[in-house]
Amino acid sequence: MVVGGGGSVVVVVVVVVVVVVVVVVVGGFVVVGGFVVVPGFGVVVVFVVVVDAARLDVDVVPRAGGRDVV
Numbered sequence: 001m002v003v004g005g006g007g008s009v010v011v012v013v014v015v016v017v018v019v020v021v022v023v024v025v026v027g028g029f030v031v032v033g034g035f036v037v038v039p040g041f042g043v044v045v046v047f048v049v050v051v052d053a054a055r056l057d058v059d060v061v062p063r064a065g066g067r068d069v070v
Helices: none
Strands: 018-026 029-038 043-052
Touching: none
Parallel strands: none
Antiparallel strands: 018 029, 029 043
16 A cells, blocks of 8 residues: 555645726715725725816716717
8 A cells, every 4th residue: 555656736726816896986086996805915005095086088977868978
């Protein structure tokens, strides 16, 4: 009976990254926030970005007829 037999052990690590992004328009500002979770590593990165909607090229206010005017 041979134990071990000089075989190699292959370890496959699967990393699952969960990214959640929330975009909210508040008082003419576009707030983008979210977090990144890497299970098993305990890494959580929270980020919040506030952008003035007036600087964006896209008008975030819906117009009549359900169309957005750019």
